[in-house]
Amino acid sequence: MTTSTSYSFKENVVASARVKWLILKTAMEERLVYRGDFAFATLVRFLPIVTQIFLWNAIFADDTDLVLNGYSYANMVAYYLLVMIARAFSSMPGLANGIALSVRDGSVRKYLIQPVDMLDYLFWHRIAHKLVYYAVAIGPFCLVFWLCRDYLPGWPEPKVTIACICSLFMAFLIGFLIESLIGLISFWFLEVSSLIFVYMMMNYFLSGHMIPLEWISEWIPWVNYLPFKYLAYFPAAILLGRIPPDTLVVELTIQASWIVVLLAANRMAFHYGVRRYGAFGG
């Protein structure tokens, strides 16, 4: 019988990086299996933005100089295009449902019996999904942006660009952590589809996906204290110059703090959830 091997810190870091890389690679291969469905799903995602542009075109049609709550027609189009980019980072289709399903049907056990960290595994799996999505969607994205180039504010300063990239990356993390947290709640309730529905609704209203967040925050000021605004509104608002430069760092810090809070909540939910787990399903 062999005895357990102990590894040095460096060995652990290298081995962990190799596992992440291979999860990423394998998940990308998996993503490309169903080519037709994947290509269709990617293209269909562009439809809502087209309908949004038409909708606002109709609203602004009678008065092209109209400025609605600080947004002209050009501002609205630019806002929706940039929100679309932010959502391409922060939306996590199927993540929470996937975790819940794996808890219900018992397939979650693979994360429990193998020497892997479930959240880490799912994270790299999701990064693979996103990378493949961006690789396919970049063409249509460029086309849409080129067609709408007159509505866009122009290239931002390097400082703003860096802030925007940071906020997009953190939007991805917040989106991932919220959905994985909802998924982990299935250790208690098994079925979380209603929770996911509520989250989708809140996300739609409170992230700035439906309308710019300034319009909502006039009625509901606490909307600014929630993590949702960092999923869509915040990265778009940075590029549109709607975040005052002196508050940019503070906002980015708050966004990073939400990541810490959500990560801690995920770790706690996993720790206690697994203790409750009954491993039903064979």
Added chain:
Amino acid sequence: MPAIVVENLGRTYQVYRKREGLLASLRGLFHREYREVQAVKDVSFTIEEGEMLAFLGPNGAGKTTTLKLLSGLIVPTSGTATVLGHVPWKREDAYRRRFSLVTGQKEQLWWDLPAQESFRLHKEIYRISTEDYHSRLTELTELLDVTELMGQPVRELSLGERMRMELIAALLHRPDVLFLDEPTIGLDVISQRKVQQFLRKYQKEQGITVILTSHYMKDVEALCDRAIVINKGAVIHDGALAEIVDRFSQHKIVELHFASDSTPHGIDRYGVVLEDRPPMLRLQVEKQKVSAVLSQVLAEYSIEDISVSERPLEDVIAELFSAEGG
């Protein structure tokens, strides 16, 4: 040195008790009744390194729950257990690198990709050196006769082929302990035999500790010398497999070959006729009455050949579980 030590292990589940009908479902929205189900109660045993042990019991007896406890999937409500010196439900990586759990379910393989992709990921997860990985993979795929199937997506494999791939995934890192939960369930006879032969050879060569649960007594008889019989969550037998028949069977089989071409009438007064194929007849006779029956039958009839045997393990187990109400 024992590889597995289990002491008074217990696991209780709270199960929602739903009554029949829509009204009861509506009532259940406001008030729910729960009952406690003791899936495993006060189970104790030890298993030595390199031992292959069968875990027998009817459905719901607590076999799988015990394996789940030992593989750290669930936490016990009472008792303790150590496997290779580790407490399983602490789920330390050092422990998780040293055991494998194989069940009849899709477990470790990526469904839409060829199994070789999953194996490559296993190589990294379990930190197997490239040299070991290639030699083990070649050995396992040859032994299990799946070399040709390595490039085929898992979803396109038959159940038997998939199970053999699961076994490879479970064994690539050379675990010291292997938990097998119904590994041949749903497989055809050929696949069952292949898996059996493989497990026997592999266990002998590697000297790993194995716990096997199976409803197929042929699996158990082919692979294990020792068995633990569990029913309603509690251990009712722990000893040699052969002892089960000795201990729990109340009957023996007497096979008679008559000198004439027919079998006589009225022979059923000595026992239950299991098979009547003149001139051969098989009787199930109460253990204590076997010698008396033999002398009476020999005195009464002209008999060419006679033999006494134990009942098949499968029948004894079935009888035992039905008597226990399992």
